[in-house]
Every structure is written in C-alpha cells, then in structure tokens.
Amino acid sequence: MNQEAARQEQTDGASRPRFGVMISTLGMRPELRELLQSLATQTEPPYAVGIADQGTSTLVADVVREFESRLPIHLTRTESRGLSAGRNDAINASPSDITHYLFPNDTSTYPERLLERLGEYLGGADVGAMSYVDGLGVRNAAPAVRPPELTLAEVFSIIEAGMTVSARRLLEVGGFDEMIGTGSSGKRQSGEGTDLLLRMMQRGPLSVRWLPELRVMGVTQGYGLSPGAEASKARGYGYGYGYLLQHWRFPVGRRIRAIIGPIILSLRRQLRWRVGVQSALGRLDGLIAAMRETTRRPDAQGRDR
Known part of the structure; x- marks a missing residue:
C-alpha cells in the first residue's frame, strides 16, 4: 500500500x-x-x-x-x-x-x-x-x-x-x-x-x-552534555518542576519529597551528586518563585488560590 x-x-x-x-x-x-x-x-x-x-x-x-x-x-x-x-x-x-x-x-x-x-x-x-x-x-x-x-x-x-x-x-x-x-x-x-x-x-x-x-x-537528560552542562540543565529542569508543584497547589508532602528526592537518588548513585544537588536547588527555587507570585489564578481543580 x-x-x-x-x-x-x-x-x-x-x-x-x-x-x-x-x-x-x-x-x-x-x-x-x-x-x-x-x-x-x-x-x-x-x-x-x-x-x-x-x-x-x-x-x-x-x-x-x-x-x-x-x-x-x-x-x-x-x-x-x-x-x-x-x-x-x-x-x-x-x-x-x-x-x-x-x-x-x-x-x-x-x-x-x-x-x-x-x-x-x-x-x-x-x-x-x-x-x-x-x-x-x-x-x-x-x-x-x-x-x-x-x-x-x-x-x-x-x-x-x-x-x-x-x-x-x-x-x-x-x-x-x-x-x-x-x-x-x-x-x-x-x-x-x-x-x-x-x-x-x-x-x-x-x-x-x-x-x-x-x-x-529516547535518550537520557544528560545525553551529550559535559558534567557542568548537565548540572546546569538539571537546575533549570528542577526550577520548572518545583514551580509547577507550587503553582498548581500539589500536596505539601509532594513538594517536600520533590526537594529531597534528587539528593536521595544521588546517594543511591542513580544520579551524580552534583546533578542531584542542582536539581534539588532548582526545585526549591521554583517553589519559592511560585509562592511569591501575586497573581491569583485557579488551580487544576478550579479552586481560587
């Protein structure tokens, strides 16, 4: 055909x-x-x-x-x-x-x-x-x-x-x-x-x-990147993830686990230590940035924030 x-x-x-x-x-x-x-x-x-x-x-x-x-x-x-x-x-x-x-x-x-x-x-x-x-x-x-x-x-x-x-x-x-x-x-x-x-x-x-x-x-997040570039990318990815968690009002426990998670993965050697730290810091930055927003918008369930 x-x-x-x-x-x-x-x-x-x-x-x-x-x-x-x-x-x-x-x-x-x-x-x-x-x-x-x-x-x-x-x-x-x-x-x-x-x-x-x-x-x-x-x-x-x-x-x-x-x-x-x-x-x-x-x-x-x-x-x-x-x-x-x-x-x-x-x-x-x-x-x-x-x-x-x-x-x-x-x-x-x-x-x-x-x-x-x-x-x-x-x-x-x-x-x-x-x-x-x-x-x-x-x-x-x-x-x-x-x-x-x-x-x-x-x-x-x-x-x-x-x-x-x-x-x-x-x-x-x-x-x-x-x-x-x-x-x-x-x-x-x-x-x-x-x-x-x-x-x-x-x-x-x-x-x-x-x-x-x-x-x-597909390929991994750090595919083709130097260690420094991979860590920088992890920081930016982490920021986006943390921002979403706060912006859309995910449960507090989920937000806390999001920050701790990359560190735990690093200790288990599933992530390089530097990448894990930068990911955690990025997520924390994103959470804080979303908390500081003054614009009020409804979340995914239609609730006013």
Whole structure:
C-alpha cells in the first residue's frame, strides 16, 4: 500500500485517529534522521509529520528531502526559540483535520507498530500515556491504579515525548505555554507538557488511556552534555518542576519529597551528586518563585488560590 492510499484508508476509518507527529529541532541532532526513519517504517503511517526548524543551517532541510517521498512531511523554518514554541509552530503549519498530536523529541524513535497499536488502543480518550524509555530504563511508570480521568496524582506519570493528546483539547487552551520548556526565554526549563495537561484539566475532565506497553525510545537528560552542562540543565529542569508543584497547589508532602528526592537518588548513585544537588536547588527555587507570585489564578481543580 502506498503512502497516499494508507493515508486515505486511515481518513475513511471514522474510529481511527489521524496522528500528527510534531517535532521541534535546532538541527544539531543526527538522531533526527533515525526518528524520521522510524516514522517512515511504521505499519500504520502518520497522517502528518510537522518539523519546526529553529536552526540556521540547511541540515534539517537536507534530511527532510530524504523523506519527502515516504512521509507526509512539512518543514517550517522559524525564528521562534524553545521547544514549546517550535511545537506550536509545527502545529500551526499542520493540516487542520488532525485528531491527535504526538511530540517526540528529535532524539526519539518509535517501534514500527507503535502508531498502529496506539490507534487500536486509544479509543475516544483525550490523552494516551505511553512509556518513555532511555538508557536508564522506563522514566515514567504508569500508576498502579489507572483511573479513566486524569487527576493531579497521575499527571506527572505522563511525559511529552510519550504522550498523544486530542487536537481539539489542545487547541482549546492555545497549545504549549512558550515561556515554559527547554530553550524558552523563561526560567522554567521543564514542565511544558504537564502544564498543558493541567490547563486542559482546568477546562473539564480529561479522559486518559494508560498504555505502558507502548514504548517510545529516547535518550537520557544528560545525553551529550559535559558534567557542568548537565548540572546546569538539571537546575533549570528542577526550577520548572518545583514551580509547577507550587503553582498548581500539589500536596505539601509532594513538594517536600520533590526537594529531597534528587539528593536521595544521588546517594543511591542513580544520579551524580552534583546533578542531584542542582536539581534539588532548582526545585526549591521554583517553589519559592511560585509562592511569591501575586497573581491569583485557579488551580487544576478550579479552586481560587
């Protein structure tokens, strides 16, 4: 079956999602070719692949040309900065009839049956939560009890690169907050996917299908970084996490554990000591910053803060 026929079959099947795979990249990762190769060999092809290139070279355009005959791919060159802005730019340039978006990192890869199985299992859920696996193993364990509607207790079990979200629900809240996420101009260098889910929850119940048996492959947080750069990145990631915990009024015990957790992991040698300390300090900084905010906004459960 050729690409156009497969796409038409998917469109004609009313119960089958039309998946749009949105990728933001600076054009410096050779793994981008591997990601596109994994999309091109899917047993059920994506409905659309959007790439937002925030780099200044022709490397991404060169890679895209290799796959134009095999994927329904569109490339957007953008001066926007940050992962969230890039994803929004890719969404804005994508077909309007996509039903669900996916957001792999440019270092991710998909097993060949992932989209086929995701289409089979997702049903009518607003969110599909898959496993994200890197060199350290599964990074987001599914909750033991898997409720059909997403709550605060489970929201951090979903990672952007391992989730699919309803296009309708995402567009209702305007996409990703571009002040949050890797490369953004804000201090919150993580948590954009969690913030997106929480804002969608704010507008009404968010149905979720937990699919831990479906695995997106990726790389570790410190991949390709020097020890100093990894520690700096951990600080920025920690800030975003701590800010979210306070901003959305997670339980006090959860906030305390968030600060202590990286230190404990360091002592158990699952994190380098310097990375653990910087992560803990970043989380504390984020918590304090959110506490100092004067703007009153409702939390994920609609309560005035």
